[in-house]
Amino acid sequence: MGQLTDYAKEKFKNLLSRYTEDNYFYIARNYLGLIPTPFHKPAITTRLCSFFSQQTIQERIISLLDEMDCTILSLVSVSSSIDAQTCTALLKGKWSYGTLLRRVSNLQERMVLLNDEGKLVFNPLLEERLKNLCSLKPLFGTEQNRQKSTPYCSTEFVRAYISLIEKEKKVVFKDEYALFFPAYNLEQLQLIFTSLTDTLNKLCIIYQQKDRKTSINYTKVHQLLSLNDRQLLCFLVAFDLDERAIKEGVQFTNNLIAILEKIGCCDTSSLKLLLRTLALKAGIRYDSSLIDCLSKWGLITLDELWYANQIEENVGRTTLVVD
Known part of the structure; x- marks a missing residue:
């Protein structure tokens, strides 16, 4: 001392x-x-x-x-x-x-x-x-600390997605996929599916051959699936924010998840304050689309207030419908 x-x-x-x-x-x-x-x-x-x-x-x-x-x-x-x-x-x-x-x-x-x-x-x-x-509340709202447990883009989701691509040799969303992902509503499922397709295309994890069939880079898939859910979400958000500043984006998202776990829920103005503060800390640019990005991947859920989702960090493989 x-x-x-x-x-x-x-x-x-x-x-x-x-x-x-x-x-x-x-x-x-x-x-x-x-x-x-x-x-x-x-x-x-x-x-x-x-x-x-x-x-x-x-x-x-x-x-x-x-x-x-x-x-x-x-x-x-x-x-x-x-x-x-x-x-x-x-x-x-x-x-x-x-x-x-x-x-x-x-x-x-x-x-x-x-x-x-x-x-x-x-x-x-x-x-x-x-x-x-110092306290996270009332700085980031005064609401009671409550999280929600709702579906998000997990490692298991990515594994099931890759399994579908492997079977069908193409990437076209179909409403019938809702049968394979019963926990997701159709709108959320389509949003995650199309967003994941866009990201994996940019990363050359999936790509189209001359015969228009979709191929998979399994080396990169295994690297992606080695991440736990939290690491995966940090990467996906970071890639959306700026492909050239992944490290800063991962730092931002990791800090965000840690704070969201503590405050549980907040109103929109408090969420914007939190995002601006952490963006400043990580040295990344804040814009209004950031909330949509977090909601899309399932980190937060809107139900009058914005609720932090419960993100699993160390989860073993489960039996998913598509395998």
């Missing part, structure tokens, strides 16, 4: 040392009073560090944080790297722009948030206490 405290103190000092002179001395005068000259800047920084390390001071700072403060801190925590302007823009659906701007600025004045080369970070001396105040 002592090493952690020493590290936190050094990190705090390092962050302050990068502040502009005006901002630095504004903080120093605000918390230490008049700074006599001549002064030794490292000594002032040490005094500030000692001041904010005091338990009574920390408890006072924490006690003044309200729900709005904690929501802002939760967003900073989830995003990992965000500037004040982006933080304000993301939360403008909850409060007015002016109110948010003042509150984010106030959190910096109170030394709850520090500036790290333009990004908002927790005061290292308060970080553990602040993390305990």
